[in-house]
Structures are given as structure tokens and as C-alpha cells.
Amino acid sequence: MSGVRERNASAWLLPAEGSRSDHRLRDDMRRFDDSDEVDLAIVGCGAGGGTLLQRLARRGWRVVALDAGPFWDPEADWVSDEGGSHHLYWTEPRVISGSDPVPLGSNNSGRGVGGSMVHFAGYTPRFHPSDFRTWTNDGVGADWPISYDDLRPYYRDIEEELPVAGDYWPWGDPHGYPQRPHPVGGNGEVFLRGALKLGILAKVGPVGISNGRFGNRAHCIYRGFCLQGCKVNAKASPLITHVPDALAHGAEVRPNSMVTRIHIDERSGRATGVEYVRGGISHVQRARAVAVAGYSIETPRLLLLSTSRRFPAGLCNDFDLVGRYLMVQGAPQTAGRFPAEIRMYKAPPPEVSSEQFYETDPAKPYKRGFSVQTVSPLPITWAEHVCAQGYWGQALRAYLRDYVHWTCTGALCEFLPQPENRVTLSDERDRNGLRVAHFAYSQCDNDRQLMAAAQDVMERLQRAAGAEEVITIKRYAHLVGGARMAADERHGVVDADGRAFAVPNLYITDGSILPTQGSANPALTIMALAARIADRMADHARAG
Amino acid sequence: MSEADATPGRSRNERFPGFNVLAQTGAWDDVTVGVVMKRIGMPPDVRFFTPTEEAAARALFDQLLDQREEPRVPIVNMVDARLAEQETDGWHYDDMPEDGQVWRDTLAALDADAMAAHALPFAACGRREQAALLQSILSLGSGAWHGLNAERVWSLWTRYACTAFYSHPWAWNEIGFPGPAYPRGYKHAGVNAREPFEVRDRRPDDDPAARRR
Ligand SMILES: Cc1cc2nc3c(=O)[nH]c(=O)nc-3n(C[C@H](O)[C@H](O)[C@H](O)COP(=O)(O)OP(=O)(O)OC[C@H]3O[C@@H](n4cnc5c(N)ncnc54)[C@H](O)[C@@H]3O)c2cc1C
Ligand code: SF4
Numbered sequence: 211m212s213g214v215r216e217r218n219a220s221a222w223l224l225p226a227e228g229s230r231s232d233h234r235l236r237d238d239m240r241r242f243d244d245s246d247e248v249d250l251a252i253v254g255c256g257a258g259g260g261t262l263l264q265r266l267a268r269r270g271w272r273v274v275a276l277d278a279g280p281f282w283d284p285e286a287d288w289v290s291d292e293g294g295s296h297h298l299y300w301t302e303p304r305v306i307s308g309s310d311p312v313p314l315g316s317n318n319s320g321r322g323v324g325g326s327m328v329h330f331a332g333y334t335p336r337f338h339p340s341d342f343r344t345w346t347n348d349g350v351g352a353d354w355p356i357s358y359d360d361l362r363p364y365y366r367d368i369e370e371e372l373p374v375a376g377d378y379w380p381w382g383d384p385h386g387y388p389q390r391p392h393p394v395g396g397n398g399e400v401f402l403r404g405a406l407k408l409g410i411l412a413k414v415g416p417v418g419i420s421n422g423r424f425g426n427r428a429h430c431i432y433r434g435f436c437l438q439g440c441k442v443n444a445k446a447s448p449l450i451t452h453v454p455d456a457l458a459h460g461a462e463v464r465p466n467s468m469v470t471r472i473h474i475d476e477r478s479g480r481a482t483g484v485e486y487v488r489g490g491i492s493h494v495q496r497a498r499a500v501a502v503a504g505y506s507i508e509t510p511r512l513l514l515l516s517t518s519r520r521f522p523a524g525l526c527n528d529f530d531l532v533g534r535y536l537m538v539q540g541a542p543q544t545a546g547r548f549p550a551e552i553r554m555y556k557a558p559p560p561e562v563s564s565e566q567f568y569e570t571d572p573a574k575p576y577k578r579g580f581s582v583q584t585v586s587p588l589p590i591t592w593a594e595h596v597c598a599q600g601y602w603g604q605a606l607r608a609y610l611r612d613y614v615h616w617t618c619t620g621a622l623c624e625f626l627p628q629p630e631n632r633v634t635l636s637d638e639r640d641r642n643g644l645r646v647a648h649f650a651y652s653q654c655d656n657d658r659q660l661m662a663a664a665q666d667v668m669e670r671l672q673r674a675a676g677a678e679e680v681i682t683i684k685r686y687a688h689l690v691g692g693a694r695m696a697a698d699e700r701h702g703v704v705d706a707d708g709r710a711f712a713v714p715n716l717y718i719t720d721g722s723i724l725p726t727q728g729s730a731n732p733a734l735t736i737m738a739l740a741a742r743i744a745d746r747m748a749d750h751a752r753a754g
Numbered sequence: 755m756s757e758a759d760a761t762p763g764r765s766r767n768e769r770f771p772g773f774n775v776l777a778q779t780g781a782w783d784d785v786t787v788g789v790v791m792k793r794i795g796m797p798p799d800v801r802f803f804t805p806t807e808e809a810a811a812r813a814l815f816d817q818l819l820d821q822r823e824e825p826r827v828p829i830v831n832m833v834d835a836r837l838a839e840q841e842t843d844g845w846h847y848d849d850m851p852e853d854g855q856v857w858r859d860t861l862a863a864l865d866a867d868a869m870a871a872h873a874l875p876f877a878a879c880g881r882r883e884q885a886a887l888l889q890s891i892l893s894l895g896s897g898a899w900h901g902l903n904a905e906r907v908w909s910l911w912t913r914y915a916c917t918a919f920y921s922h923p924w925a926w927n928e929i930g931f932p933g934p935a936y937p938r939g940y941k942h943a944g945v946n947a948r949e950p951f952e953v954r955d956r957r958p959d960d961d962p963a964a965r966r967r
């Protein structure tokens with residue numbers, strides 16, 4: 211991994227001891243004026259935005275990332291506590307509907323520098339080559355305008371930068387990981403045991419959690435609070451994996467800055483900058499190009515809010531595609547009761563996974579598949595699992611007192627992209643007076659069949675491992691899509707390089723551009739895509 | 755040990771006798787100590803609920819979490835504080851108002867049902883009557899209850915109730931969960947492995963499911 215530091219020195223720029231934050235770098239950070247025409251203004255500093263920022267700062271661009279949330283200091287702002295971590299979530303008002311509405315909040319999106327990866331679990335699998343051509347292969351979903359091979363080198367780079375720990379990966383495009391797998395806790399042990407009994411191949415990892423010291427980042431202490439933000443700096447998020455290096459290369463991160471509109475020159479049709487609210491005051495940052503990376507709900511919302519004479523129905527929305535084909539993964543969760551003590555709260559929740567059921571199985575009535583992974587709910591989330599069975603009062607308390615005996619596995623089912631699953635604008639307004647996002651979601655038949663199949667596998671796995679009782683709840687995870695990439699403007703909002711078909715200097719570089727989602731967790735793919743887009747942008751600019 | 759068990763209602767901690775996460779605060783980081791210890795101190799005054807709503811909410815939470823004795827985990831105050839500060843998850847169903855209004859509407863609906871059935875507000879009904887009323891709402895599934903989807907109401911009630919209850923160290927004691935774990939972390943993960951400060955479950959056969967089998 212000798213090349214990592216030369217490519218991205220973030221882990222070495224963090225302080226070695228004591229404080230976990232690069233205060234010096236932040237104090238000395240370059241600060242642009244609103245009237246400076248920066249090369250690129252990025253909306254959102256999460257998985258996609260943070261990676262893009264670092265890559266282009268390295269290429270000498272004058273870049274600023276504006277994020278609606280704070281510039282986190284893990285030591286001061288995060289707690290080792292489930293109930294006290296509410297401030298990590300995006301909790302601005304949103305409306306949900308459809309036949310299978312998807313609850314948002316804690317389970318779905320983050321805020322602040324680092325984005326949702328601040329409280330993501332930490333799984334970092336790649337997509338499979340088949341994900342890029344589900345339409346050609348199976349007649350469902352959509353083909354991507356790029357192939358797996360286009361992303362492969364970027365996957366490898368990002369895996370080194372996070373860094374990723376895990377077993378050799380036999381699925382998809384088989385590959386190894388830069389770090390050895392972590393030791394597993396009780397939940398992982400049971401998963402491996404059940405899988406072995408059933409003849410299901412299971413592997414440890416892959417997680418963006420350093421196994422050992424990495425630069426000045428400390429070793430994981432197996433405390434299990436990954437979804438509450440890693441105070442240790444062991445788990446990856448752009449806050450520690452990409453932002454430090456970006457700052458060291460002259461980028462600016464402007465926190466607490468909510469972008470409310472993208473400005474367009476009516477004559478040329480080009481983006482000229484972004485309007486944002488900071489401390490109650492409205493500003494406009496001028497920019498030669500704009501990239502939007504605000505997550506699958508806020509990205510389409512911002513485009514829809516940015517109306518103009520040229521784009522009366524919202525920016526880049528000439529073909530009514532903005533906000534459409536939004537996807538969530540079906541994420542049923544099966545818990546199993548064991549006589550032994552499992553204490554699943556110890557060790558990171560992401561431990562072991564299987565992608566054996568990822569691909570289309572011709573013997574099955576449904577297309578595409580699902581993956582199965584350990585998840586380890588802390589008590590509040592575990593209580594939700596129990597309540598969903600209809601237990602309350604005495605029974606609820608009794609189930610919770612039994613917490614140390616339970617394991618939990620979760621599946622990620624590849625729900626298919628559908629045009630009516632979309633973000634539109636509600637008539638409700640937020641405190642800035644802006645219309646809030648309305649997110650409608652309904653499952654199709656294939657989705658429901660996948661959920662049932664995944665539940666069956668998980669329940670068999672738990673029982674094979676010795677579970678005396680299993681209980682399954684239905685959940686969702688991971689929103690992607692909403693401004694997808696495609697070969698042409700009639701099928702997508704951006705092209706293979708993340709560039710909007712309708713506005714030549716506007717890019718979208720977050721999970722919104724995914725045409726399909728596979729049954730892999732999306733963060734690594736989002737980062738790899740952003741890194742690739744950065745290369746294309748820089749090459750293009752040099753050539754132009 | 756029973757007197758000293760720091761559990762909701764000071765009930766005997768049958769499964770994890772003597773386990774007290776608050777004895778471990780020395781191993782926690784300061785920021786987390788601050789957040790958790792606030793839950794132990796005097797609860798904030800009720801500001802959001804009207805007195806009538808407060809009474810119904812208190813009875814509802816006692817039922818949902820089976821709290822019968824003082825000292826209770828002060829769920830009403832904890833939920834009220836969240837609503838007063840608009841510390842919600844932000845989202846709401848398009849066929850339901852935002853959380854605060856749902857709370858007001860559903861507590862009024864509980865009282866209305868209780869009045870209709872027993873000519874008493876919900877809080878004044880006996881425990882058994884209250885429980886039966888709640889069970890009847892749960893049994894509606896996704897059917898309508900006072901114009902709202904019963905399942906969504908139930909899920910909102912239990913979500914708020916459990917978020918408060920299971921953030922409280924007394925509740926952690928009775929479930930054997932050590933709470934905050936930074937900067938110490940865990941050194942003994944794995945089946946049947948324990949840290950020196952964790953207490954073994956004395957009733958591993960107390961499987962709530964077994965009783966139903
Ligand atoms: C509980 C949970 C667990 C997860 N676990 C995993 C996992 O194990 N593995 C995995 O791969 N993925 C996981 N994910 C998903 C993963 O975190 C996201 O898919 C990924 O971070 C999305 O990247 P993004 O760039 O699209 O958006 P984000 O990373 O969310 O970044 C968006 C950023 O934009 C900012 N923003 C939004 N709107 C505006 C605006 N108008 N102005 C300024 N800033 C704005 C937000 O504050 C945010 O910081 C998990 C997510 C959650 C919530
Ligand atoms: S378990 Fe490891 S990666 Fe997860 S929050 Fe704790 S130290 Fe960080």
C-alpha cells in the first residue's frame with residue numbers, strides 16, 4: 211500500500227495522539243470569497259462530494275464543498291450512546307407515501323462533513339460486473355453507460371484509502387483486500403456456523419474499518435457503536451479519509467451552509483454558482499462548474515427547486531426524469547435466540563457476509579438477488595425489532611431482558627428501479643421557506659419475492675446455527691438513484707461522466723446517479739464513481 | 755442485593771444481579787458521560803403536553819413499558835422534551851400530520867375511546883381496561899383508528915417510548931448491556947465471552963419465546 215500516502219495522505223494528516231481532529235488544518239484552511247469564481251462548487255461533503263473534493267484539489271482545482279451540516283469533531287460532537295446520536299441524522303421535514311412508504315431519518319441519511327458515512331455501518335463491498343447490465347442480461351432494471359471494468363481501478367484505489375479489511379472475495383470479480391479480516395464477535399461466529407452447516411459460503415468483511423493502525427488512525431476497539439459515528443477514527447468516512455488531504459491541497463469545506471438553489475445563466479444555459487443560507491443569511495458562491503452530491507433525496511429536491519425560465523420544471527428536468535427511479539434495498543432482518551450469550555453489541559455490526567444469492571438464479575421465478583450480512587442492533591433498535599412483532603408491556607420487557615442471547619442478520623434485496631418511485635416537491639415548506647421533498651415508494655412483485663426468499667435463507671441459517679426461535683422484520687436500507695446516469699438524455703439525467711445532459715458544467719456525483727443498486731451496500735461504489743468522474747473532469751478541462 | 759439494584763421500579767435484577775453500568779462511568783469519555791448522566795438527574799418539566807394529554811401519555815407509557823412502580827424511567831418527560839424541542843426524525847406519512855400533532859390527536863383519541871367504553875378518561879381506567887383498549891388498537895393492524903392508520907400510530911408510540919426507555923441506564927442494567935464503550939472498548943467478543951465488568955445471565959433459560967412454546 212505504499213502508494214496510498216502519495217495519493218491521499220489523509221490518515222497521516224490527522225493528529226497522532228489526543229484529539230481526533232485535524233484542527234490545525236481546519237484553522238489554516240483556505241477560504242474563498244463568494245465573489246471568487248471557484249473552479250468547482252460542490253453541494254454536500256459526503257461519500258460522493260468528499261471524494262470529488264479531494265481528487266480535484268489534488269489536481270490543482272480551486273474547489274469548495276458546501277455542506278448543510280456541521281464540520282464534525284468526533285471527540286467533542288459524537289457520543290458512545292445510541293439515544294444521544296440523533297444529531298447525526300438528516301431530520302429536516304420530509305413526506306413519505308406510496309404502497310410501501312420508506313421511513314427516513316435515522317435509518318437513511320446523514321448530515322455534515324462526512325455525510326451518511328459518518329453513521330454508516332461500514333460494509334464496503336463492490337458491485338458485481340452483472341450489475342452494470344441487468345437489462346441486457348435479465349430484462350430488468352437498466353444498463354449502465356459504463357461497465358464494471360471502468361470502475362475496477364477506482365474500487366482498488368478507494369479500498370486502499372479507506373482501508374478495507376476482509377477475506378479474499380470470491381464473488382463478482384474475485385479480488386483480495388488490502389487488510390486482513392477482523393476477528394469476529396458472537397454474532398459473526400454464529401453466522402459462520404449456520405452458513406457452514408447449510409453449505410452457504412460466507413466471508414468475513416469487507417469493512418471500511420482499519421485492522422491495525424493506519425497512518426495516525428487508531429485501531430478499532432470493537433465497541434460496536436459504528437452507527438453512532440466512530441469516535442476512534444477507525445471506521446472510514448470522508449471526514450477522515452478524504453477531507454484532510456483535500457484541505458492540505460487548498461480545498462475549502464464550508465459547513466452549516468444549506469444550498470437552496472443552483473444559479474443558471476438564462477442565455478448560455480450554464481451554471482454560474484450556488485445560492486446558500488448560512489447563519490440565516492443568503493449568499494451566492496460563484497463557480498465555473500457545480501457538482502451536486504446531497505444524497506438521493508436532497509439532490510433531486512435541489513434540482514427541482516432550481517427553476518428558471520430555461521428550466522421551468524426544475525433543473526435538468528426537460529424529460530421529467532429528475533427524482534425518478536429512486537431505489538431502496540429491501541432489508542429484512544432476522545433475529546435468532548440462542549442458549550449461549552452472544553452479546554451482539556460487541557464488535558462492529560458489519561462482520562460477515564455472503565453474496566451467494568446475489569446473481570439471478572435461473573431456477574427461481576424472480577430476477578436478481580440479495581446478500582446476507584450480520585447486523586447487530588443496539589438496545590433501542592432491538593426494541594423496535596421486538597415491537598414490530600406486536601410485543602409490548604411485559605412481553606416487550608421480557609424480550610429485551612433476553613437481549614444478550616440474540617443474534618441478528620440482515621439481507622439486502624435488489625429492488626428494481628421504477629419510474630413512479632420518486633421524489634417530488636410537497637406543498638409543505640422547511641424553515642428556509644423551501645418546499646420539502648415528497649418521496650413515494652411502492653414495491654413490485656419481484657421485490658416482494660426477493661424479500662421472501664431472503665427471509666427464508668436467513669431463518670434457515672439461524673436455525674442451522676442452533677437458534678431456538680427466529681423473528682423477522684421488514685425494513686429498508688440505502689437509498690440510491692433519483693438522477694440516474696444513462697446513455698442519453700431520454701433515459702437519464704447525467705451521462706457516463708456524471709455530467710448533466712442539459713447543463714454542460716453541472717455534475718452529479720453522489721448515489722443519485724446509480725441506475726441499479728445490486729445487493730451490495732453502495733458507499734464504496736459511490737466513492738469509486740466520484741473518483742472516476744473527478745479524473746474525467748480534470749482530463750476534460752486540461753484537454754479543453 | 756435486591757434493594758440496591760438500579761433497575762426501573764427498583765425491581766430485583768433476576769438475570770444480571772448487581773450489574774450497574776453507572777459504576778463504570780469512570781471508563782467513559784466526558785462527552786458521553788454528560789449525555790447519559792442527564793437522563794439520571796431531574797427530568798425536564800413537561801412543556802409540550804397539556805395536563806390532559808400528559809395524564810393520558812403517562813398511562814399509555816406505563817402500559818407500553820410495563821412500568822408499575824416508582825422510581826420509573828420518566829418517559830413522559832423524555833418524550834415531551836423531544837416534542838417540545840422538535841427533536842423528531844423529520845419525516846411523516848402523507849396521510850398523517852407531523853409527529854407532535856399525531857401525539858396530540860392520538861392521546862385525545864385514547865381518551866375518547868375510554869370515555870365511550872368506560873365513561874372515564876384513559877388514565878382513570880383500570881390497568882386491565884387500559885390494556886384491553888390498547889390491544890384492540892394493535893389488533894386493527896393497518897386498519898383505521900380515528901382516521902389514522904392504526905399500525906403507524908402504534909409504531910410511533912412504541913418508537914418514542916422505547917427510544918426513551920432503552921436509553922436509560924436502569925433499563926441497560928436489567929438487560930445486561932454495559933452502555934457506553936469509549937474509550938475502553940471490548941476485549942472479549944465471541945459466544946459466551948465476557949468482559950470482567952459484565953455480569954453473566956443467571957437465567958439463560960428465561961427465553962420469553964419458550965414460555966409460548
Ligand atoms: C444507518 C446507515 C447505515 C449504512 N450502512 C452502510 C454500509 O454499511 N455500507 C454502505 O456502503 N453504505 C451504508 N449506508 C449508506 C451510505 O452511507 C450512503 O449510501 C452514502 O453515504 C451516500 O452517499 P452520498 O454521497 O449519496 O450522500 P451522503 O454521504 O449522505 O452525503 C450527502 C451530504 O450532502 C449534504 N447536503 C444535502 N443537501 C444539501 C444542501 N442542499 N446543501 C448543502 N449540503 C447538503 C448532507 O449534509 C450530507 O453531508 C448506510 C446508511 C445509513 C443511514
Ligand atoms: S467498533 Fe470499531 S469501527 Fe466501530 S465505532 Fe467502534 S472503534 Fe469504530
